Amino acid sequence: MSNVLLSMRGVSISFGGLAAVQSVDMDLQEGIVTALAGPNGAGKTTLFNLITGNLPASSGQISLRGKSILGLRPHQIAGMGIARSFQDLRLFTHMTVRDNVLVAIEPSSWLWQPGGRAAQRERMRRVDEALEQTGLAGMADSRAIDLSYAETKFLSLARIIATGSRIWLLDEPASGLDVNSRTRFISLLRDATRRGVTICLIEHNLDVMTEIADRIAFLDRGRKLAEDVPEKVLRDPELISIYFGKSR
Ligand SMILES: Nc1ncnc2c1ncn2[C@@H]1O[C@H](COP(=O)(O)OP(=O)(O)OP(=O)(O)O)[C@@H](O)[C@H]1O
Ligand SMILES: [Mg+2]
Incomplete structure (x- = not known):
């Protein structure tokens, strides 16, 4: 049921x-x-x-x-637990890939760190994991503006993954993705639904x-x-x- x-x-x-x-x-x-x-x-x-x-x-x-x-x-x-992405992505183009994900999960985390160092470490772990899953770990320190089109779509997804949201x-x-990226993108969504995420x-x-x-x-x-x-x-x-x- x-x-x-x-x-x-x-x-x-x-x-x-x-x-x-x-x-x-x-x-x-x-x-x-x-x-x-x-x-x-x-x-x-x-x-x-x-x-x-x-x-x-x-x-x-x-x-x-x-x-x-x-x-x-x-x-x-x-x-x-409802996360959304935008048609126009709304990335912070001059910030790094890592920071783009970090601000999505904790908008004020770079100004003020609630929960101290342990919470900060946990947030960074979630960010790194999301970048790893979306294939962006090697580009964590690049600026978003330097990513390819497909990479910006994966970054947008990494921001959602890192929130831990269930919806x-x-x-x-997936608009405009080449066939290989699209296959990888779809399999990421499938992995998420297997973990019970609703999309x-x-x-x-x-x-x-x-x-x-x-x-x-x-x-x-x-x-x-x-x-x-x-x-x-x-x-x-x-x-x-x-x-x-x-x-x-
Ligand atoms: N804030 C707004 N103010 C006035 N009209 C709006 C606003 N947002 C959307 N609309 C209008 O409402 C209708 C639905 O727009 P919407 O953006 O939801 O369409 P969509 O199905 O997402 O289309 P697309 O596939 O082009 O993205 C359109 O006619 C649009 O011009
Ligand atoms: Mg639309």
Whole structure:
């Protein structure tokens, strides 16, 4: 039986006259990858912003393990174990790779060290482990601006891994990756789900989606039109025509 970690019911938000997310119901089940699919402007990133508290839902309910998280501040929601990455990555380009990860897990750790040296050592251990897993250990002292495109995508993932969060919301994490990097990226996500991490990711490439996702939720113009296993969603002619009619 599936275990629902994060649950959304009737979630909506409008920007002026534009209903960006309209009455969406969605569940994220523990330890699986749910992909959010749909054409540009479908409301995928906005849905992430609603979950993380970056935008206030105008109606509906969002709960984590049965408890409402609606109205909480983004840092409170992050503190409950929901980590997210951004479509535009938002790295600190002139900081080192290591520091980019360090600030993600403890924004004030380089100004003030709560918990003293033991806590500092533990944070550094988590940072090093995340860099090791993502293949960036050898570049820990490079500046983010000097990384290749693929390496910036892995750095963005390292920041999520290091938080130790159990729910990852990833906005187009694999977009533009070459085939080898993509395979490595997907296997990192699989390793995470085997450890019980719950992943929701936004993806445009149908091949990647088929490879990565256990379930696909398909959005168009703010509405969720379908949610099912990839074989079903990607074989629905109506969804495919919406997708290819509007996709980039
Ligand atoms: N802060 C905002 N203010 C006004 N309109 C917004 C805002 N954020 C998003 N929108 C609009 O809401 C709609 C949904 O945007 P969103 O970014 O969620 O789409 P998306 O599915 O992530 O698209 P893409 O695949 O291009 O990233 C779009 O029409 C967008 O222009
Ligand atoms: Mg988006």
